[in-house]
Amino acid sequence: MNKRTQTSARPPQDRPPEGKLRRGWAKLRRNKAALFGGILILIYLATALLAPVLFPGNPSAPNLARSLERPSLEHPLGTDELGRSILGRIIYGSRVSLLIAVGVILVGLLVGVPLGLVSGYYGGKIDFGIQRVTDTMLAFPGFLLALALVAVLGVGLKNTVISVGISMVPMYIRLVRGCALSVREQVYVEAARAVGTRDVVILLRHILPNVMVPITVQTSLGMGMAILFAAGLGFLGVGVQPPTPEWGTMLGSGRVYLFNSPHVATFPGIAIFLAVLGFNLSGDGLRDVLDPRFRI
Amino acid sequence: MLQYVVKRLLSTIPVLFGISLLLFFMLRMLPGDPAQVLAGQMATPEEIENIRHQLGLDRPIHVQYAFFLSRLALFDLGRSARTQNPVTEEIWARLPNTILLAVVAIALACLFGIPAGIVSAVRPYTWTDYVVTFSALFGISMPVFWLGLMLVVVFSVMLNWLPAGGTGSWKHVILPSLTLAALMVAFIARMTRASMIEVLSQDYTTTARSKGLKEQVVIIKHALKNALIPIITVVGLQFGLLLGGAVLTETVFAWPGLGRLIVDSILARDYPVIQGAILVFGLLYILVNLIVDLVYAYVDPRIRYE
Numbered sequence: 001m002n003k004r005t006q007t008s009a010r011p012p013q014d015r016p017p018e019g020k021l022r023r024g025w026a027k028l029r030r031n032k033a034a035l036f037g038g039i040l041i042l043i044y045l046a047t048a049l050l051a052p053v054l055f056p057g058n059p060s061a062p063n064l065a066r067s068l069e070r071p072s073l074e075h076p077l078g079t080d081e082l083g084r085s086i087l088g089r090i091i092y093g094s095r096v097s098l099l100i101a102v103g104v105i106l107v108g109l110l111v112g113v114p115l116g117l118v119s120g121y122y123g124g125k126i127d128f129g130i131q132r133v134t135d136t137m138l139a140f141p142g143f144l145l146a147l148a149l150v151a152v153l154g155v156g157l158k159n160t161v162i163s164v165g166i167s168m169v170p171m172y173i174r175l176v177r178g179c180a181l182s183v184r185e186q187v188y189v190e191a192a193r194a195v196g197t198r199d200v201v202i203l204l205r206h207i208l209p210n211v212m213v214p215i216t217v218q219t220s221l222g223m224g225m226a227i228l229f230a231a232g233l234g235f236l237g238v239g240v241q242p243p244t245p246e247w248g249t250m251l252g253s254g255r256v257y258l259f260n261s262p263h264v265a266t267f268p269g270i271a272i273f274l275a276v277l278g279f280n281l282s283g284d285g286l287r288d289v290l291d292p293r294f295r296i
Numbered sequence: 297m298l299q300y301v302v303k304r305l306l307s308t309i310p311v312l313f314g315i316s317l318l319l320f321f322m323l324r325m326l327p328g329d330p331a332q333v334l335a336g337q338m339a340t341p342e343e344i345e346n347i348r349h350q351l352g353l354d355r356p357i358h359v360q361y362a363f364f365l366s367r368l369a370l371f372d373l374g375r376s377a378r379t380q381n382p383v384t385e386e387i388w389a390r391l392p393n394t395i396l397l398a399v400v401a402i403a404l405a406c407l408f409g410i411p412a413g414i415v416s417a418v419r420p421y422t423w424t425d426y427v428v429t430f431s432a433l434f435g436i437s438m439p440v441f442w443l444g445l446m447l448v449v450v451f452s453v454m455l456n457w458l459p460a461g462g463t464g465s466w467k468h469v470i471l472p473s474l475t476l477a478a479l480m481v482a483f484i485a486r487m488t489r490a491s492m493i494e495v496l497s498q499d500y501t502t503t504a505r506s507k508g509l510k511e512q513v514v515i516i517k518h519a520l521k522n523a524l525i526p527i528i529t530v531v532g533l534q535f536g537l538l539l540g541g542a543v544l545t546e547t548v549f550a551w552p553g554l555g556r557l558i559v560d561s562i563l564a565r566d567y568p569v570i571q572g573a574i575l576v577f578g579l580l581y582i583l584v585n586l587i588v589d590l591v592y593a594y595v596d597p598r599i600r601y602e
Contacts, residue, residue: 033430136314139578143540144558151562151570152325228439232544235441236559251442255548258460262449269442277437284433
């Protein structure tokens with residue numbers, strides 16, 4: 001969100017140097033949208049961590065006698081086709097989606113960041129090779145790339161993480177390469193090279209820190225995207241398989257009962273929406289605070 | 297201009313080459329015999345042997361790739377393991393449906409997104425602006441398939457105004473295209489806002505205002521025209537998002553398009569069709585971005601000389 005900031009009226013020289021962090025925090029706190037996003041993320045994390053406390057019992061145990069019940073005191077969000085509490089499955093589903101999202105980001109970072117660094121820092125043939133591979137991957141819309149990978153790897157939780165993770169790799173490569181390219185020519189990098197510092201050290205100590213800000217912003221937005229992609233795969237029936245409680249899969253199976261029991265498909269969708277909204281709001285807020293250049 | 301067109305066309309060659317490699321190795325990454333995979337689980341030994349010979353799978357790998365490329369060049373993608381129809385036939389039957397959906401969705405998205413962005417940019421940091429920016433973020437965060445289902449609940453189940461799925465009349469197009477447009481509206485509105493805010497602070501806008509032109513004329517004729525270029529780019533880039541969304545939307549509304557075809561084929565392990573559908577999606581995306589780049593260069597001559 002774009003917010004008018006009172007501090008920007010003051011010339012930069014007036015600001016105390018140690019106030020940079022505090023100013024950033026103040027700016028983030030004033031940004032109500034980002035704050036709301038942060039609260040949503042906290043609720044999401046707390047739900048995932050405290051799932052067994054919030055919902056004692058097995059969320060996947062069927063109880064056919066109570067199938068497709070409307071919301072009631074006992075089951076605040078109703079039950080699904082197998083008589084399982086939808087609230088319980090949503091609570092446990094937060095664990096699954098969090099696990100997937102973290103895994104996806106790890107795959108994206110571990111593959112994308114080193115390739116982007118090498119591509120931007122060395123240039124030349126290595127860069128050309130990596131960039132052509134990236135171009136090819138970007139020729140497919142992200143979700144379709146994940147879908148194509150699932151077609152090869154097969155369904156399930158692990159393959160969802162790998163497929164969605166790989167579909168995020170080109171984004172990280174591009175981002176990191178761009179930063180590495182601009183930092184490469186800086187005097188301090190040249191100085192480090194001149195005194196004979198090894199390339200690995202230069203990459204890790206001088207170039208990587210400069211990439212951290214855009215990576216942080218991208219990771220917050222990427223978490224939201226990972227949750228959406230994984231839920232999409234689950235909805236199509238090619239993601240996490242039942243009986244594991246996964247939000248997209250729940251929505252997919254609830255689709256059949258849309259006419260008589262719309263609550264089965266409604267609530268998992270709201271859970272996905274709130275989690276993704278949280279990451280998008282705070283990603284936007286972080287971008288405003290950390291990286292005003294990329295403001296949209 | 298011609299030089300630019302040629303340069304831009306040539307730049308797609310490595311990507312096309314990359315896609316062909318990806319499709320080629322996709323089948324070979326699967327466990328088991330590619331001939332068996334292509335023929336499907338129900339195939340007889342003769343059928344498998346036939347495919348093996350046809351594709352040259354008994355030859356060295358570079359010969360296999362050359363075979364694959366020559367077949368691609370002739371648009372010969374093999375036969376579906378499920379229906380035994382040629383893959384190209386299956387794709388041609390579905391492609392117009394997906395394109396119809398995409399075109400209507402883009403039109404709707406521009407119709408809502410551009411005015412919303414303009415209003416937001418003209419009155420920045422007011423309630424109107426906040427409502428637009430928030431709705432845009434809501435749109436981006438919402439799972440398309442869920443939005444589709446909710447529209448069905450409201451307009452088909454509760455109000456009984458529109459069909460819940462299938463094709464046949466213009467009424468069938470409304471819900472799927474609205475669903476698909478929602479995501480794009482958000483991106484277009486955000487881009488329009490950002491682009492308009494920048495243009496409105498330019499000197500030529502001030503000049504237009506100071507010579508006494510009406511505000512509407514300044515905004516539409518002077519500002520919007522210049523702000524349109526980044527908006528066109530965003531529409532092109534988001535086309536990929538639209539194709540990804542089409543897979544989900546078509547599933548929700550049982551819309552017989554390419555997206556539904558690819559999902560059905562993945563579930564049935566019908567690899568020739570998966571290959572073909574992925575190829576067509578990739579080509580569509582490249583084509584749209586090519587067109588966008590060319591339009592861009594036509595609208596803004598500075599780009600050609602970079």
